Amino acid sequence: MEELIFYERPKLENASMVIGFTGWMDGGGVSSGTISLLRDSIKTSPLAEIDSRNFYILNFPGTMEEVAQFRPYVVLKDGLVKSFEYPVNEFLYSQEHNLVLFFGKEPNFRWEEFCNHLLTVAEEVGVKRIFFVGSFSGLTPHTREPRLYCSLSHERLKTELAPYSVRFSDYEGPASIATLLLLRSRERGLEMFSVAVEIPMYVRATNPKGIRAALRFIVPFLGIEVDWAELDKLCEDFERHVDELVKQYPDLEQQIRKLEENYDQEILGDDQSFKDWLRRHGIDTI
Template sequence: MVAGFTQWANAGDVSSGIPEYLIEKLNARKIGHIHKVGFYFFQIPGRHYMFRPPVKYVDGYEEHYQEEAVNDFYYAEIGETGLVIFIGTEPNLNEDVYVNTLLDGAQELGVKRIIVPSGVGFEVPFDKERLIGCTYSLKQMRQELEDYAVSFSNYDRNATIGMVINHYCAKRGIESVRMTARTPSYQLSLTLASFTDKRAMYDILRRTRHMFGIDLDLSDLEKESEKQNTEFENGLKKLCMENPNLESQITTYIEQIREQFEEINFKEPVKIPDVFLKELDNPQR
């Protein structure tokens, strides 16, 4: 199961973007929903626009009113493997009830492991593989996860929804992994705040693909990430041209980020086609 959310740790739209991508790519069908009652505010002072339900009016008449927050289960099959995809909206309250409701659904569907993608903004090179941090639910998972080129978190602050999922998965004996990508965030006048980090999505899904043993073509994400990198480089050049007096500072700033960065590469093992495995099992004499 892959479970992503519109949430606090959603830099680069990594958490919400991955399930959206999988649902569309795999033509997954909706199989369930978590009702909103007891999980969301309508308003709080100063932040009311964040919680009120989206509406659309045309010429004074209601065309759309979103009665429910997005908290939906989807299902798709990749070869002989079933994949449950959950796309959710981080709750404002009663997070324990919300997460346990999610886990009830997961267990009813026979889910064996849950991956929760997330993203945090960081000063990392735009053109490099994203660093992936990791938290997990069961101690015996540690040795396996070392093969996925992740860093194990020593986080010591407020919980994210992925950490709440880890906590309650541990109580139930369910395997869960929270993978957090460091997405580019710079002190520059470049439009990065709302960008969807395709490289981060690609790097988490490569690990997911190998972990779940599924044949998932990610070449489209790879190409989109390369396009984003080109657009960033062009934007950087334009920024320097428009601010020649700051070009030296901008160049030095980017170079410092690259020099301080230590890339950790995930080398996905090459899958041997089944036909060759059969030949190895039954060699001709």
């Protein structure tokens, strides 16, 4: 069976594609949440999918709780199997907005083949520019706007980022598939921006402020409208809820004030002290 399945083959002109993955760089639901909000903001049609069966670990040693995230999803009703779902990797498109959306699960195997399928869809329908949105845990306090870090397929793209408050990534460590896509996009003559939103390391929950920060960056490039009022309300509720939780940990509250001071002075840098403080006090996430 073909791994790359087309449902339509529209012809777009200098189109954009926004991609998101669950997994490695979806902390706070920033990657998945950004795609979901874009999908809800415009009318889209199915374009294609990547058959997932040869890309994922389905059986992994461990407890039921540990391996649940790897297993297919099943629905049983009255003793009968109603559905059996593998991970979904789907492409949607909007002819009106000259836009393609991709959302899937970061693959465990065959990254090169997966990237090839994704970029083949881009070339087939006329995409010229790709945006990836992800996140990572860092030292941004929840009371401030998340910082954005960007990696690029081409040096020349940096000039377009001058109006935006983004930093260029300096990083060495484990990679995501988005980094491989940067390399392969450049080789195939496609432009790509990879945007990583820094979210608070002490909060493990859906982070609407991270989603809003990502959208504020990419929406001007896409020329579409989103419901900012609803998203702003979610951000206010998120900050208020975390404030209430933090009050239960007076020492943590004091440490967050230090993060705010450093953030405001823009001299935070690579401060390890807060990470060490969290570990010493046995605080993982709230």
